[in-house]
Amino acid sequence: MRPPDTPGTPDASGTPDAPGRSDDALAPVLRDVRAVVFDTDGVITDSARVHAAAWKVAFDGFLRAHPPEDPDQRRPFDVRDDYLRHVDGRSRLDGAAAFLAARGIDASADTVRSVAEDKERLFTQRLREQGVDAYPGTVRLVKALRAAGVPRAAASASRHAGELLSRAGVLDLFDALVDGGESARLGLAGKPEPDLFLEATRRLGVPAGRAAVVEDALAGVEAGRRGGFALVVGVDRAAGADTGARLLRHGADLVVHDLGELCAGGAPT
Incomplete structure (x- = not known):
């Protein structure tokens, strides 16, 4: 600097x-x-597009493995609307917790951390491959x-x-x-x-x-x-x-x- x-x-x-x-x-x-x-x-x-793409893979995988009871809450992560509402500008843990709560999922701290770590791995991989x-x-x-x-x-x-x-x-x-x-x-x-x-x-x-x-x-x-x-x-x-x-x-x-x-x-x- x-x-x-x-x-x-x-x-x-x-x-x-x-x-x-x-x-x-x-x-x-x-x-x-x-x-x-x-x-x-x-x-x-x-880089927002790379973040959003990584979140989508992480969240969609979680929703398939742990589908909410309400069928409407099982819809895939939207890279524009859900990203802007729940994760954009927040830390990984806060973003993961906010989205899961919005889908009616009472996630434990360990679950939130697992989803955030999955997103981090995907983002790092895409960043290395695609750049910004x-x-x-x-x-x-x-x-x-x-x-x-x-x-x-x-x-x-x-x-x-x-x-x-x-x-x-x-x-x-x-x-x-x-x-x-x-x-x-x-x-x-x-x-x-x-x-x-x-x-x-x-x-x-x-x-x-x-x-x-x-x-x-x-x-x-x-x-x-x-x-x-x-x-x-x-x-x-x-x-x-x-x-x-x-x-x-x-x-x-x-x-x-x-x-x-x-x-x-x-x-x-």
């Missing part, structure tokens, strides 16, 4: 903030923001923030966040990273509690009331609202019929489909 940027700091050539130079200006909604915290999966990288990419619109926005001297942090409930960002080639664009490992070490509460994001702003040296948080998960935007962030941006990659509305109801101030929309020139064509 690089130290947070100081606006207008010249490099050796005398040009302010040359390493972060970008042709993009920030949209007006971001111009008073003094730091930005980005969720990782589904916001910075396309960073969203171009996100990279564009992060570089524009860097050019403006606005400190940036990545935050994630996943212990794989650093590896994901490194594989996508964007780790060095962020001044701080708070991942699942750090969260466990510090005893931070999981989303929708704001602890993860507040730790990120603490490391950037900016209070939440002067910072923005960018999230694609319902639990994540709720965490941003609970944390008192100046701006909570919801990212609707799914573009479902009501996904954007749900993000707004849970605490987002605005919703975008691509983070390039937060550059003054709008989303790339």
Whole structure:
């Protein structure tokens, strides 16, 4: 991680903030923001699809082996709706417990841990095989923030966040990273509690009331609202019929489909 940027700091050539130079200006909604915290999966990288696919295999296998009494509760895991409602943005254990409870399953701690470990194995395998990419619109926005001297942090409930960002080639664009490992070490509460994001702003040296948080998960935007962030941006990659509305109801101030929309020139064509 690089130290947070100081606006207008010249490099050796005398040009302010040359390493972060970008042709993009920030949209007006971001111009008073003094730091930005980005969720990782589904916001910075396309790893949400890998997480969702791994959860589907793990949950569907469990439901076949332990079918709920209610036939309607036996339906397969939906990689869009169930993922967004129950597991997106949460730790593996919290996500596994939330989905099983939603299907009427009173699972023991050992059962929850077993399903979470199955998902972890599947995710790690798929990550090694497929890799991940960073969203171009996100990279564009992060570089524009860097050019403006606005400190940036990545935050994630996943212990794989650093590896994901490194594989996508964007780790060095962020001044701080708070991942699942750090969260466990510090005893931070999981989303929708704001602890993860507040730790990120603490490391950037900016209070939440002067910072923005960018999230694609319902639990994540709720965490941003609970944390008192100046701006909570919801990212609707799914573009479902009501996904954007749900993000707004849970605490987002605005919703975008691509983070390039937060550059003054709008989303790339």
